Amino acid sequence: MLAEIKHFFLILLLVLPIYGVAQGYFLPDNQRFEKIRFELINNLIVIPIDVNGTQLSFVLDSGVSTPILFNLANKDSLELKNVSEITINGLGEGEPISALSSQGNYFKLGNVRNFSQKLYVVLDAGINFSPSLGVPIHGIIGYDLFRDFLVDINYSGKTIKFYNPESAGPKLGNRFETLQVDIINRKAYMNAHVSLKGAKDIPIKMLLDTGSSDAIWLFEDERIKLPKDYYEDYLGKGLAGDIFGKRTKVEAIRIGDFDLSDAKAAFPDMLSYSSIKDLGNRNGSFGGEMLKRFNIVFDYPNGKISLRKNSNFKKPFHYNVSGIDLQHAGVRYVSERIADVNGIVESDHRSYGNVQILLEGATRLSLVPEIVVSGIRSGSPAHSAGLQEGDIILAVNGKRIHRYRIQEIMEMLNEKEGKRVKVLVERANSNLLFSFVLKDLFK
The missing domain is CATH 2.40.70.10 (Acid Proteases)
Structure with a gap:
């Protein structure tokens, strides 16, 4: 092997x-x-x-x-x-x-x-x-x-401090709240509460999962019922394959004294957990879109976690309203005109091309990442407009996408309810323009 x-x-x-x-x-x-x-x-x-x-x-x-x-x-x-x-x-x-x-x-x-x-x-x-x-x-x-x-994660400042556990650790101000966590099989779990329509303040035990980009995953049982407003969605990729489930939102999540309303949630298909023999009394997980709303000090040695809400706390949860998933798929050449100011050729620093060739007549040929539609949700605005898996994205709302990171492109495609989005793609050596309006997924 x-x-x-x-x-x-x-x-x-x-x-x-x-x-x-x-x-x-x-x-x-x-x-x-x-x-x-x-x-x-x-x-x-x-x-x-x-x-x-x-x-x-x-x-x-x-x-x-x-x-x-x-x-x-x-x-x-x-x-x-x-x-x-x-x-x-x-x-x-x-x-x-x-x-x-x-x-x-x-x-x-x-x-x-x-x-x-x-x-x-x-x-x-x-x-x-x-x-x-x-x-x-x-x-x-x-x-x-x-x-x-002791791991001090400052999500808002994008820094981590690793403290010697024998030291005093970070100074925790009065805006921090310290809660108990249970370390079980090398993973951390904490208690919280979820409110669903018709069922308030349900106690839940959640895995703390910084390796998940999602917000909240919940496992359905006799207490935790899937809300009636949901849609089928691709939730992500695990080591053993793709993970699908039902995307929805819950009325509220309470962690200690912190409350979040209309929180984004998903109910994964439990087939994805078939390799895990015993989930114990776990009810789901908190991922990065939830955890990034706090600055967090993890204290595994003492079974504690300290939370302080940060500038991300009140930001809206992100939904894939358009229905498009994107990924890099190799590279492509793009040609651009370069401004000539008083005889000096000016470069556009926003280009993400790693290989650039300057041609006569102030034209630059750049090798840039190729962004393709890797998946598209059935019945979504993009699907109804005619976009297809495999389409190469060239521009969104008139902006050439090679100037942006993939997360920035996703934000352009999912900006807000009611916004019209225009997407220029290449398909079978032809350029096609598609237009659709973003709609509230739960109406």
């Missing part, structure tokens, strides 16, 4: 033991905390981590117990230590997947170090979250960092 991935990266099987080093993650002596800047992409925290000397990008995922690597095709060499073959389970409607287990790896995040990190490597090249996020993502990491530090 190792031969399957030799085309993608080189594995060096080292069996020499690591000795004389600390176990787990640690900071240098006398350093109280390490501050790391992160990118917030589609409600997910993306951080850079050096793995055995190779720089990779990870999603910080509090719902994952052991780091998992994937999408390593563009890495010339990655050293993995003490490798064996395994299968792992994940969310989705597929089967368990083949992977490698590797022990004793060196992880470095700023001054944070771990000389003996266990990890898994997924062999299926089709498991790749980079196209839908628009940036390279090589893995997910969670529990081990949360276990060894």
Whole structure:
């Protein structure tokens, strides 16, 4: 099976033991905390981590117990230590997947170090979250960092501080509320309350999942009933395949003394959870679109979480009103005229092209990401207008989309109820213009 991935990266099987080093993650002596800047992409925290000397990008995922690597095709060499073959389970409607287990790896995040990190490597090249996020993502990491530090996530400032748990930790002002969390099987759960039509303040136990870009997932049972206003939707991609469910909203969510009204929620098809033998008394999960409304201090060692609402707290929840899903699918050339001011050719810094060729007559030819319709919801405004899966998006409301990140394009397509959206696409070597009006999904 190792031969399957030799085309993608080189594995060096080292069996020499690591000795004389600390176990787990640690900071240098006398350093109280390490501050790391992160990118917030589609409600997910993306951080850079050096793995055995190779720089990779990870999603910080509090719902994952052991780091998992994937999408390593563009890495010339990655050293993995003490490798064996395994299968792992994940969310989705597929089967368990083949992977490698590797022990004793060196992880470095700023001054944070771990000389003996266990990890898994997924062999299926089709498991790749980079196209839908628009940036390279090589893995997910969670529990081990949360276990060894007090983790202070400032969603509004896009920074994380990893505090030595033996230090005093961050200073919590009176705007923070501290609540209990339960660490079960290397994952954190907290109590909250949900209000549905006809059923108020239902106690729920929720997984804290920074690796989910969604807001709230709920499992239907005798207490928690699916609201009558909903629509079928694609909820995301797990390691074991696509996840579908019913999209709706709930009247209110209460976390401690914090209340959110008309909160976005989804009821996933439970077939996606078939690989999980025991959900215990869990009722769902809180994902990034909910968690980003707070600045959060995770204190796994003491079973606590401290929350303070931030500037995202009152922002409306995002719905895919248009019905279009997008992803990167290779690259394409675009040509642009460059302004000539007093004989000086001015470049447009907003272009995301990495390769640019200047042609005679002040024309620039740029190699830019190609954005395609990866999915379209049946009966949605975009579907009714005639857009199809596989259409290459060229412009939205007159704006050439290669100047924008994929999340910015999604915002253009889903701005507000009643807005008319015009989408220029390429299909079968022809340019087509489609127009539709965004409608309230629950009316």
